[in-house]
Amino acid sequence: MATKKKKTFKISLIVEAFQNLEKSYVDLKKHVSLPEEEFVNNKLVLDKVRIDFNLAFESCMRVCRHMSSVLGLKTSSKDCLVKLAQHIGMKEVEKLQRFTEFYFKYRDLKEAVSPKELYRFLKENLVMFKEFARAVVEFVKETTGNYLLIDFDLLNEKSKFIKDSVKKVDFVLRQGLEEFKSKPMYYDRVKYFYQVAYDSLFDICKHLAPKFGIKKFGDDCLSKMVEAGIIPQEYYMDVFKLTNLKNKLISTWEVPPEELYESLKELNPKFEAIVKEISKSLKKLLEERSVKR
Known part of the structure; x- marks a missing residue:
């Protein structure tokens, strides 16, 4: 009988959610840095604050729902942040509780929150978003040993996409130029899989x-x-050509079959070579971090 796969934290989900949180947090901080009177009387600012407050809270909730599922915590929208905070040993849980209660009061249009009350509350408590994110990140790092928050599942998935796409392009190239020119489906096939390979490599890079x-x-x-120096200097022109071809293929300009065929013969092997170089640099980075710890 197959064993059930153990749930693990999705690093990319957590990182992406907290990146979105950071954007909303920066905007909110800018708004509450305004003089109170200007904040209270500016409808445009109040509308933006409502949007950013909702986005910031939802970013935290996205992480909370995911981690609660992994950790086996039974939570609801109104207690998720607090229960997770208690589980991971976050300080100031009571303050987070008040923060959550205020948010739902603010979100519920039946319970009016005056602009002045909103301003003063955010001025004092906005930092709770940061504190929650910091506590979560530290917990994930400590419990997983993944101190750089590297999503190895994502890297493996993208590497597989590259490997599979390179193989499919190679198959077409082995048919020869004349066959390639005579069958439009070959053109469409390599164009598609080249873009899959490039986008996957770019996702690894990002x-x-x-x-x-x-x-x-x-x-x-x-x-x-x-x-x-993560990718050796000798690959500079290869990277330039890979990117240039990608841009040509997604533009309205049609790349002539002969040009595409010859370009792919040169560039297709570079994908896996570059992935190997990035992998070497990553291994070195992890070893250096391990020694420091």
Whole structure:
């Protein structure tokens, strides 16, 4: 009889939720930094605060629902944060309880919360979002030993997507250029799987870049990894060409079959090679962190 797979924390879910929390928190902090009179009398600000307060609370709830399921805690919307906080040993649970009660009072339009009351409450208690997130992150790090919050399930999944996509593109390329040109379905097939491979590699980059200390990046994530030495410098042009081809394929411009075929012959092997280099750098990073601890 097969054993039931043990539930584990989904690191990406927790990280993504708290990133969303951070965005809402920053906006809320900016709003409550206004003079009270300006806050109270500015309808636009009050509308934005309502949206950000809801988004911030829901970000915490998303984490709470997930962790409660993993930990076997029976919770409801109104007590989830408090029960989880108690379980993980968070300080100021009573303050979090009052914070939660205020939120539901504020959310329930039947119970009016004046702008002045809202302003003063957030001014004093907004930090509870930060405290909750900090306590959760520390608990997850300590209980899993995953101090960098690396989602290995995500990395393995994306690596598999890359490997499978590279194989499918290779199959088409082995048919030869003339066969490739004569069958439009081959063009569509390699175009699709190339994009799957690239997007998967980019997802790996997005997840790991902050772990390596790369704080600011966008579409240039892979290039930033080359600059930081995570991907060796010798891959600089490969990364440039991979990105350039991806941009061509998603644009309205049609890449000629001959050009696409030759580009893929050159670039398709680079995906797994780059993944291996990132893996080496990650292993080194984890070893360094292990020694420091």
